Amino acid sequence: MTDVADMLVDSRQVLTFILAEEEYAVDILRVQEIRGWSAVTRIPNAPDYMKGVLNLRGAIIPVIDLRLRFGFGARAYDQTTVIVVVWVNSGDRQRSIGLVVDAVAETYAISNDEMSPAPLMGAGVEPDFIEGLATLDEKMIILLNLDYLLNSGDLALDESGSE
Amino acid sequence: MSIDLSxxxxxxxxxSFEGLEVMESGLLNLDANDSEQINAIFRAAHSIKGGAGTFGxxxxxxxxxxVETLLDEVRGGDRAFTPSLQSLLLQSVDCIxxxxxxxxxxxxCExxxxGTVHQELVAELEGGAPAPATDTPQAHPADTGAQQQKGWLIHFVPEPHLLMTGNEPILMMSALAELGDTELSVLEDKLPEFSELNPEELHLAWQVQLFSDCSEADVREVFEWVEDDCELTITPLMDTAVESAPAEEPAPQVDTPVEQPTAAETPAPTTQETPKTAAKPAARKASQEAGSIRVGIxxxxxxxxxxxxxxxTQxxxxxxxxxxxxxxxxxVERLHEGLVQLERNTRDLQEEVMRIRMLPISFVFNRFPRMVHDVSAKLNKQVELKLxxxxxxxxxxxxEKIxxxxxxxxxxSLDHGLEPPEERLAAGKDETGIVHLNAYHQGGYIVIEIKDDGRGLNTERIREKALENGLISPDQPLAESEIHELIFRAGFSTAAEVSDLSGRGVGMDVVRKNIESLGGxxxxxxxxxxxxxxxxxxPLTLAILDGQLVQINDEVYIVPLVSVVESIQVADSELQGIAGEGRLFRFRDEYIPIIHLRRVFDVASSAATASTSLMVVVEGxxxxxxxxVDDLQGQQQVVIKSLETNYKRVDGISGATILGDGDVALILDVAGLIKIGLEPTTKHELHRKNEQLQVEEEALA
Incomplete structure (x- = not known):
């Protein structure tokens, strides 16, 4: 019993995906849907990582390419390319945003002991985008801070609020 | 009862807000002899009071x-309905x-x-001489004073469903007990056999003798919430007649106005409330409730x-x-038939659902009688409002937005349009000016007209103003209607004639901006x-719009049909040949600027270049x-979706929609597009070219 309870408190389920040979993770409770890549409607005059908008069962959701967002350089979309749709807390509301990633990998339970704080990173990945690192089976997993990442840049909330 | 009342x-x-509207419009049109209307006003005030009491x-x-007491006196004919009382009551409506x-x-509320109005009301109530009443409250005790009244006999027969409406007889009984000593007897003759008993139904009735000097209204108040769900008879309990009142007390007996000895102290002489008047609103209320339900938006x-x-999906x-x-x-044949039927049903369903949100425009118009009343008094103008x-x-x-x-x-219209009475008489018009508000449907639109019979727009003044503010140049010839349109231009301000009424910093340009933001x-x-x-x-609704689908390369955009003037095919030479590097185009008798959507939206250019282009002339x-644009596709009714729900506002785009194939298409915001698509130099040149054109035309004429 105690073991289970401890697990519930001290660990969390994450979904991992591959981006430029690295494995990234997001909290599984944030994942709304995973869908294959399909063409999106371009938004005029948006930055290159903003791929456009998509019809998700009637909701219009923006889709960003995480590779381009992190400045990793483009990779042709193929069979494994997927859009991971996640919930993001933005101010006092929740938004759905799609993330284009190279492929989905696994789900893990990561305990807090396995987590370590984010080191300084180079190459476009601001340290604030990262919630922490975890080492599992000799493998490093980067846990993303979605609320920070997806409320920055082109996805920043309008200062005037949403009207 | 631990129900969370909040x-x-x-x-x-x-x-209550609706009640206030009833009171307001009733007070404005009140004809002192129209008891129906006074009752309506009184009831509105009464429900607000009751509700406010319940919720603390x-x-x-x-x-x-x-307010209610005053109204009750008016209703009873004990007080004349004077213009000053009307104005006081209207002020109290504002206060409430x-x-x-x-x-x-x-x-x-600070x-x-x-406070002032409250004092005035109290003063009116105490000091205001009850004017024309022939039968003052004091007159009554003489009639009934002979018999000594010692309380009330209450016969209360609730409907079986009373408990289901969340009402509890025990609470009512204890409320009665607070008014005085009670003697209760339960009438159980309607109780069914145990085998047939539904425990959720109430089959008991009560007869209560209440020994108290309270008023009948106080007793009624206890039963206020169940009035429609029970049979309630209240008869005065006389010293001589105890228990003699039969259970099925006929109404007329209650009808006799009875005044208790303490009438002078009770602030509300509501004893005039006869079952006759009480029954009527209850009946009406019931029929209204059957006609509508209240649903969250x-x-x-x-x-x-x-x-x-x-x-x-369809x-x-x-x-x-x-x-x-x-x-x-x-x-396939059967599938096709089914699909045709599905289409028809979906359209009908959509229309019906849209109609749920439709409300008569009287909700907006209702505020105008009061406003015209106040404003015309302030301006010393006589105004008749026609709706x-x-x-x-x-x-x-x-x-909500209009x-x-x-x-x-x-x-x-009231401030600038209508003249003062003297001026009207001098012009040979009736002293009373008329403002007419009219609404009607036309196509998918609602048209609202605000018409006055005043002096009309002062063309010369507007022209002078526009010149002063640099909106037009001195030698610019303009038709009268074009001058009139100038009042909607940003930067056109009649600051010189600002009054505290119209000059509230909201210009006509804002009015137009607001209306256009609604697609109007x-x-x-x-x-x-x-x-x-x-x-x-x-437009009748903001949820759907009629759109023209246009294509640029392989991207589809939607132009709201309301802003489309015309679509024409133009040769590239026509676009290139004109001075200003193809930025202006001669459209009929004016020059219009050209916006290459491909450029504004940064669309990758396709390899094949046609020698002609399609131009959609839009207004915004x-x-x-x-x-x-590259190509015109069909016209289609589209459901408007916000981009801001999950993303943010995009310049030149007002929203998005989902096309038949499930793809998303963006809806153009014409006014916004003009803002981002036109450089200031183009605007200046447009101005110069159009002036030149006017001069040429004049020369020809």
Whole structure:
């Protein structure tokens, strides 16, 4: 019993995906849907990582390419390319945003002991985008801070609020 | 009862605001002899008081109580309905509204006005000589004084469903006990056999002898919430006659006005409330409740969204079905038939659902009688307000946003349009000016006209003003109607004649901006000396729009059909040959700027360059432009979706929609597009070219 309870408190389920040979993770409770890549409607005059908008069962959701967002350089979309749709807390509301990633990998339970704080990173990945690192089976997993990442840049909330 | 009453507060407030509207319009049109109307006003005040008491808004109860008492005296004929009383009561309506708003926002209402009005009301109540009444309350005790009354006999037979409405007889009984000593007897003759007993139904009745000097109204108040769900007879309990009153007391006996000895002390002589008047509103209330239900707007929005999805799914299916149509299979035939039917039903369903949100425009018009009343008094003008087409329906969301622009237009008519009485008489017109508000449907639009028979727009003044503000150049020839349109231009301010009424910093340009942001249009016709008419046309709903699909490369955009003037094919040479590097195009008798959507939206150019282009001439923000596109596709009704829900506002785009194939298409915001698509140099050149054109035309003439 105690073991289970401890697990519930001290660990969390994450979904991992591959981006430029690295494995990234997001909290599984944030994942709304995973869908294959399909063409999106371009938004005029948006930055290159903003791929456009998509019809998700009637909701219009923006889709960003995480590779381009992190400045990793483009990779042709193929069979494994997927859009991971996640919930993001933005101010006092929740938004759905799609993330284009190279492929989905696994789900893990990561305990807090396995987590370590984010080191300084180079190459476009601001340290604030990262919630922490975890080492599992000799493998490093980067846990993303979605609320920070997806409320920055082109996805920043309008200062005037949403009207 | 541990029911959380606070959940009902929003409903109470909503109903109270409606009640205030009833009171206001009733007070404005009150004919002293129209007892029906006085009753309606009184009932509205009474429900607000009752509700406020239940929810613990003590100050509202207190304030409304005085108003109610005054109204009751008017109703009973004990007090004359004078213009000063009318004005005082109207002010108290404002005060109650303020108090309710404060209660809604959870703040303390700090206005001094309330205290002042409250004092005036009390003064009126105490000092105001009850004027014409022949039978003053004091007259009554003489009639009935012979018999000594010692209380009330109450016969209470609730309907079986009383418990299900959340009412509890025991609480009523204990409330009665608070008024005085009670003797209770339970009548159980209607109790069914135990085997047939439904424990959720109430089959008991009570007979109560209440020994108290309270008024009948106090007793009625206890049963206030169950009035419609029970049989209630209240008879005075006389010293001589105890228990003699039969259970089925005939109404007439209660009808005799009975005054208790303490009438002088009780602030509300509501004993005039006879069962006759009490029964009537109850009956009406019941019939109204059968006719409508109150539903949260979010539920309806959810329904509309779902139906929107259904429409999209349906058009996806139709498209798939038409692709199958070539195959000669019996099943395909049946599929096709089914799809046709589905389409029809979906359209009907969509229309019906949209209609749920439609409300008659009287909700907006209702505020004008009061406003005209106040404003005309302030301006010393005599004004008659005519309303017509109040039943014309439009979407609630449109209605919420159109109120302020309309108020501005009406104020404008009262302030600037109508002349003072002397001036009207001098001009050979009736002293009383007329403002006419009219609404009607035209196509998918609602048209609202604000018409006055005043002096009309002063063409010369407007011209001077526009010159001063640099909106036009001195030698620019303009038709009269074009000059009139100038009042909608940003930067056109009649600051010199600002009054505290119209000059509230909201110009006509703001009115137009607000109306256009709703996808509507405003224009003015005016004739000097005869009056002016402002015409506002608005889409019936903000949830769907008629769109023209245009294609640029392989991207599809939607132009709102309302802003499309014309679509024409132009040779590239025509676009290139004109001075200003193809930025202007001669469209009929004016030059219009050209916006290459491909450039503005940074679309990758396709390899093949056609020698002709398609131009969609659109109008927005008071100017026309030509949009260059690759291809025109069909016209289609689309469901508007916000980009801001999950993303943010995009310049030049007003929203998005989902096409039949499930793809997203962006809807163009024409006014916004003009803002980002036109450089200042183009605007200057346009100005110069059009002036030049005018000069040439004049030379020809």
């Amino acid at each position: 959940q009902f507060i929003p409903t109470f407030l909503e109903e 808004f003590g100050h509202i109860t207190e304030f409304t109580h005085v 509204r303020m108090l309710l708003e404060a209660a809604r926002d959870g703040v303390e 206005s001094d006005q309330i 979010d539920k309806i929005d959810g329904l509309i969204n779902r139906v929107g999805e259904l429409v999209i 058009s996806m299916l139709s498209q798939a079905g038409s692709e199958l149509a070539e195959q000669d299979l019996p099943a 017509s087409g109040e039943q014309t329906e439009l979407d609630k969301t449109v209605m 109120g302020d622009p309309l108020v501005h237009l009406v104020r404008n 249009h405003v224009s003015v016709q005016s004739e000097t000396g005869k009056g002016s008419t402002f015409t506002v046309s608005l 923000g008071g100017m026309k432009v030509g949009l260059i």
